[in-house]
Amino acid sequence: VIKIGDFARLSHVSVVTLRHYDEIGLLTPVAVDDVTGYRYYAVTQLPRLNRILALKDLGFSLEQIAPMLHDGITPAQLGEMLTLKRKEVERHITEERARLARIAARLRNIEKEDHMADYDVVLKTVPPLLSASHTVTIPTNGEVPAYLNAAFAEVYSHVKQRGAKENGPCLALWHQPAAVHVNEEAEAAVQIDRPIPGTDRVMVYTLPVTEVVSIVHQGAFSDFRQAHATLLEWIDANGYRVAGAYREVYMQHDPSAMAEAATEIQYPVAQAV
């Protein structure tokens, strides 16, 4: 039976840590003095402490370790936990590698000195959106505003009639690359707060969760090209690929003050192989 300081020196574990393990019941001293509160350990407790350290080293939390120290555990159960942990670590490594790729892409951009370009690109996960939408085919580029306005008007009236309410900014989904300017298919979508019936013309459904890369464009719609170019470059440089219709989210859109408009352009993405 030795005192906590000696046990700490033997095990190269701090006194504070040993007290912590006592407190949470992971490793209780063989004896505690009623009067002084001194903790006394036995050298034979070292294997248990070592097991704790070894499991911690494999990435388990103290809470997970506690049951693993019980004698009742079978090798098979231990194997399961290890397999789960392995998957977790693998996923983590994949994430960190993606992070590394993003950092590297950013550094390359700085070297090319056009770093300003992608300074505002964000990768994020958009939650599922319950929406009502109407799809139109727009003959030429010049007719986009008219067609979209008409489509949104139709969706809004449908939504109001069924007693639902807007639940965020409206958006358009474009089902072909941004370079296409003839016979474009656009889906005018309004986020709503409750499910309502749809019709032939107005679909009601939930847009699934998606990982998107986005950029916020300030000002009139005229110069979206730069934004698209930047996003597509980012997607390429970071090892992703476009995975679906891109979206325009009309965050601020007052027709009388287009200079102050704010539009978010979102490209759904997936890891390229």
Add this chain to the structure above:
Amino acid sequence: VIKIGDFARLSHVSVVTLRHYDEIGLLTPVAVDDVTGYRYYAVTQLPRLNRILALKDLGFSLEQIAPMLHDGITPAQLGEMLTLKRKEVERHITEERARLARIAARLRNIEKEDHMADYDVVLKTVPPLLSASHTVTIPTNGEVPAYLNAAFAEVYSHVKQRGAKENGPCLALWHQPAAVHVNEEAEAAVQIDRPIPGTDRVMVYTLPVTEVVSIVHQGAFSDFRQAHATLLEWIDANGYRVAGAYREVYMQHDPSAMAEAATEIQYPVAQAV
């Protein structure tokens, strides 16, 4: 100017997070109502928020991000921070891969059903130890106790004479593989609490920090072979190699009760290439 809830919906960032960013001064609303305390944001603040999210995504802490949002920062400075971060992430990935290797080794052991064997192996970093030591060459295996005891006696008397005190368990360093049993060179070392002069026979120096793989052996010295075998197997299976003299740390060693002796066997290791 919009309310916090709208800004949260636009940015897909939680209201709580926005309040947090306000509190730490990362992103303050354009206006706050004196009476109600309501926070009002402008859509033009989205780019700043996006920059925050993008940098957070690269692994920076909020504290690190704050100065990076200042206009005064040059691309070169940003590049430096990114390079540092890249190194950090790379190091992290290396660590996680090592962890993965350890998990995999453990799983292989379970499959082979001799998992009990390495259950107590620990990888840890031993701090530098100030020690006094005497090296002896031991002709045959049978003479180990006698030679070691003599060596320790000599070191202890030297240490006492110079007024230093023991500062942890004594240990032996073995300068050749454990399989060698003739003319073994062993260094009997005693940890001391202050520097003292050495002699021809008793060296005083600091053992450097070392990463070691260790196991605690309970009971008499006779069956160290199993422990050595287990450690060497672990080292091999986890992609390490032996990097120096192995150590025996005599944690509990009462000659009259050898059955209760506890000895830690430590192998210094380095990553194998």
Add this chain to the structure above:
DNA sequence: TTGCTCCTCACGTCACGTGAGGTGGC
């Protein structure tokens, strides 16, 4: 009046590290 949004505390997270203030054995 009823929802809805917003507010400010206060506490919890994970595995400890770092004092503050005080006690027992040589």
Add this chain to the structure above:
DNA sequence: TTGCTCCTCACGTCACGTGAGGTGGC
């Protein structure tokens, strides 16, 4: 008496999430 070791609080860490309890505008 002086060090040394040990003790028990209490607070901090990082980036928020989760109530509790209360207020303002439709």
